[in-house]
Each structure stands twice: as C-alpha cells, then as structure tokens.
Amino acid sequence: MEQGTLVNDEMRAALGDEIDWRTSYPVDASDLRRWSIAVHYPEAPPRRFLNAEHYGGLVAPDEFNPFAWQVARRRRPVVVPKARDTDRPEKVHGIRGPGLRHQVAGGIEATYGESIRVGDVVTSRTRLVAYVEKQGRLGPMLLTTTEDRWTNQDGAFVRLLRETSIRYDA
Incomplete structure (x- = not known):
C-alpha cells in the first residue's frame, strides 16, 4: 500500500464528527x-x-x-464492532475503515478543568479529530486521534482526553 492511501473519502468527511457520547449517573x-x-x-x-x-x-x-461502573445514557453506534476491532473508530460511525490488522496505543494527554463533585452528572462527547499517515519500519501506519470532552450538568468543562492510536499492517 503506498503512502497517502489509508484514509478514504468517508474517513476524511468524518473528521470533526462526534462518534460517541455518554452521560453518567449522578456522582x-x-x-x-x-x-x-x-x-x-x-x-x-x-x-x-x-x-x-x-x-x-x-x-x-x-x-x-464516572463511567467506570455504569452509564446512564449512551449513543448507540451504527455498528457495534468487537472491542479489539482496529476499524472501531470508523465502524461506530457507520463508515468503512482502512482495514489494517494491528493497533497499538500511541499516547494520551489529559487537560483538567472543574473538579467532579458529589451530584455532578458528566457528559462525554468523543470526536474523531485527526488522521496522519506515516511510513514506519513495518510499512504504512495510520495515526488516529480522538478527543473526548467532558462537561458537567452546568456545561462547565471537566476534562479533555486526546488519544492517539497507531494502526499498521505487518
């Protein structure tokens, strides 16, 4: 597979879209x-x-x-892929992924806002924010970044998690 061919048109169009949301029970x-x-x-x-x-x-x-044990409400994905499906970010959105066979964690960074307190109801909204194609030692790689933004019941910013995964064929 040559450089620049891992991201299809559906994937490009989905950048910035919300791919998941969930709401916690009151803390x-x-x-x-x-x-x-x-x-x-x-x-x-x-x-x-x-x-x-x-x-x-x-x-x-x-x-x-606040989502560790149970979720009060959650978006139902278009397709429910297996937990280890490398095309999971795309499939939950109902689009075709790159079909790469392997995936590893590429990093996570967190930014914190308001502290979570007793009675808070937290909403998480996850968006697909970036695809970056690179050439690795084993061949083409796709770095996929999502942002998971948490707010409380008043709309105050609680947390932003940016996660990157690295997908590749070997």
Missing part, C-alpha cells in the same frame, strides 16, 4: 471515596477526597471516571 459520595482509597492504596488518600466538611464538599481525584 455519589461513596463513588468518590472508594475511588480515592483505591488509587492511593496502600497509602491513605488526601483528606480532601474523604472529608466534605473542610473543603466545601467532596471532590474527585483528577483521574476519577
């Missing part, structure tokens, strides 16, 4: 306490994650995921 104090205890184990978590009285209410650690 519970027990969720925040358990998550804090788990991520700090075997040490005790900082008191601000356990004691609401002194900090204006419980706040979640930055890494808290």
